[in-house]
Amino acid sequence: MEKPWNNKAWFLVLPVIVLVAFSAIIPLMTVVNYSVQDTFGNNVFFWAGTEWFEETLQSERFWAALGRNLVFSFIILAIEVPLGIAVALAMPRKGIGVPVCLVLMALPLLIPWNVVGTIWQVFGRIDIGLLGRVLADFGIYYNYTQNPLHAWITVIVMDVWHWTSLVVLLCYAGLVSIPDAYYQAARIDGASRWAVFRYIQLPKLKHVLLIAVLLRFMDSFMIYTEPFVVTGGGPGNTTTFLSIDLVKMAIGQFDLGPAAAMSIIYFLIILALSYVFYTVMTQTGRDRETGR
Amino acid sequence: MSRIVLDGIAHSYRSNPQGAADWALKEVNHVWEDGQAYALLGPSGCGKTTLLNLISGLLTPSRGRILFGDSDVTDMPPEARNIAQVFQFPVIYDTMSVFDNLAFPLRNRRVPEAEVRTRVEEMLRIIDLQDKAKRKAANLSADEKQKISLGRGLVRSDVNAILFDEPLTVIDPHMKWVLRSQLKHLHKRFGFTMIYVTHDQTEALTFADKVVVMYEGEVVQFGTPEELFEKPRHTFVGYFIGSPGMNVLPASVDGREAILGGNRISLSGSYERAVTAEIGVRPEFVRVARAGEGLPVQIRRVEDLGRFRVVRASLEGHEVNAVVGEDQELPAEASLVFDPARVNVYVDSHLVEPRA
Structure with missing residues (x-):
């Protein structure tokens, strides 16, 4: 069938284009503008070319922060996705338990990042925090301000506590949409609990898991507030992620050029990795033989 | 396994059923003979699927026992019963190939891989x-998927009965016809017991040796298609089977006559006196005659259905249908004559027999 072709249709998408331009494209272009110039204040700019990009890519500080980011995101996904699926599987499907569980799951998502940070900061303190004191009584001197491992554990536990719910809710929505007939057929086919999970539930969760993985990856890769509030990037630089470094550089040191270059690299890394995740997850399970 | 015996089974989805309305399935006693094809017919929500799930073991009856041959399987899980079930929507395992889908029930039962291969290929x-x-099963068409669901049932050597829960609902009309004849052929070849749930009477009547009609959680009639047509045991069966359905008219019955308003209708036998009875007569057994010969009616409409015409008439305010031939003349002033041998009498919607 011949598709009708009418350029006036562009007017229909114009509002979205304007909105996106103001919210994304124009700020991004500003950053691009900063990244290729140098300034000493007073709104006087000098052309710098790719200098800042080269500097950033050669800086050890950048690679170290990027490495920490990758490790952090990997750990977060490795914990939150399986845990989220497990919790969703364990949630009740009917009765009074459903709304109770849903509300409990939604609660952490409603709490602002900095509040979560403050909660855990106080909770973990060795002098007055419930967790810190109790652990100390057991002989474990938990101290996130001095011990890098403890700092990492704190940041990870905090993120798992805050965001596993999102994966749970997405998976739960996916699970309840599976028709009963699948489970019934599987019982008649003599499928084990594991086979039901592997061949019915997991394939049907594929699409929600794609969303969950993308959201959690992007969010965890941009982690800022929690480590900023709890550890301030320390001890030393051990919890200094790209975003923390970036803010230090841009607002603390007012190095707009290098900060802008770093932002763009940061942005491109997230874009590229998200694309890889998306492609891998949508390509698996396709019929290679037919190429569909 | 030989036959399936339902011994007084009843089911309620409530934990503490009170009134009759709480029971999805009221008491059913029934024997499904080995190797027969049965159709389970009834409107939506009449308990067909409940009955099917009880037989396959997906549900455990609130009351009563289910026997396969002589062994009691009431508390046995579905995978332990020699039964397969095909659902309304094709159930396939998306990530598996067609081959693996068919092999799945065998592999779950730890059948040796060499045997799996030969059985699946067959x-x-x-x-x-x-x-x-x-091919990945997910990429097939609906009818091919439904064939896979069926194949997963047939591939097991131990299956003696296959339950179908409206399996052709999502299939295109022309493929429906093809699948139906394939299914009939398979039934002849393998000799499994077949219980086929449908709400489509054509499907039920062409398929089955015996038809079970359900209505509001009860089995209202069990019989051959002819019996359902000629002697509906419940007025619902009369309405439901046949197109148009049976004419059901309120009447009082006494002896060999039924009285409807000022009209007397003769019956084939002598009945107990009943003031609030109903008489039922199929449109096929109603003749349109000239005024004065039978019951006075006004003809409201005549519908031409191709091979025959349906005359819709009004008798004392009740609609009565008659089936007449294509070329029969219709008199301007008409009356209807009921064939006395084909007039059934119902009390409380249930068929009553004449006195011996």
Whole structure:
């Protein structure tokens, strides 16, 4: 069938284009503008070319922060996705338990990042925090301000506590949409609990898991507030992620050029990795033989 | 396994059923003979699927026992029963190939891989999907998927009964016809007991040796298609089977006559006196005659259905249908004559027999 072709249709998408331009494209272009110039204040700019990009890519500080980011995101996904699926599987499907569980799951998502940070900061303190004191009584001197491992554990536990719910809710929505007939057929086919999970539930969760993985990856890769509030990037630089470094550089040191270059690299890394995740997850399970 | 015996089974989805309305399935006593094809017919929500799930073991009855042959299987899980079930929507395992889908029930039962291979290959030939064995099942059409669901049932050597829960609902009309004849052929070849749930009477009547009609959680009639047509045991069966359905008219019955308003209708036998009875007569057994010969009626409409016409008439305010031939003249002033041998009497919607 011949598709009708009418350029006036562009007017229909114009509002979205304007909105996106103001919210994304124009700020991004500003950053691009900063990244290729140098300034000493007073709104006087000098052309710098790719200098800042080269500097950033050669800086050890950048690679170290990027490495920490990758490790952090990997750990977060490795914990939150399986845990989220497990919790969703364990949630009740009917009765009074459903709304109770849903509300409990939604609660952490409603709490602002900095509040979560403050909660855990106080909770973990060795002098007055419930967790810190109790652990100390057991002989474990938990101290996130001095011990890098403890700092990492704190940041990870905090993120798992805050965001596993999102994966749970997405998976739960996916699970309840599976028709009963699948489970019934599987019982008649003599499928084990594991086979039901592997061949019915997991394939049907594929699409929600794609969303969950993308959201959690992007969010965890941009982690800022929690480590900023709890550890301030320390001890030393051990919890200094790209975003923390970036803010230090841009607002603390007012190095707009290098900060802008770093932002763009940061942005491109997230874009590229998200694309890889998306492609891998949508390509698996396709019929290679037919190429569909 | 030989036959399936339902011994007083009843089911309620409530934990503490009170009134009759709480029971999805009221007491059913029934024997399904080995190797027969049964159709389970009834409107939506009449308990057909409940009955089917009780037989396959997906549900455990609130009351009563289910026997396969002589062994009591009431508390046995579905995988332990020699039964397969095909659902309304095709159930396939998306990530598996067609071959693996068919092999799944065998592999779950730890059948040796060599035997799995031969059985699955034979099944692929039977359901005519050999050339798609390696394809992902998710990419097939609805009728092919439904064939896979059927194949997963037939592939097991231990299956003696297959339960179908409206399996052709999502299939295109022309494929419906093809699948139905394939299914009939398979039934002849393998000799499994077949219980086929449908709300489509054509499907039920062409398929089955015996038809079970359900209505509001009860089995209202069990019989051959002819019996359902000629002697509906419940007024619902009369309405439901046949097109148009049976004419059901309120009347009082006494002896060999039924009285409807000022009209007397003769009956074939002598009945107990009943003031609030109903008489039922199929449109096929109603003749349109000239005024004065039978019951005075006004003809409201005549519908031409191709091979015959349906005369819709009004008798004392009740609609009565008659089936007449294509070329029969219709008198301007008409009356209807009921064939006395074909007039059934119902009390409380249930058929009553004449006194001996």
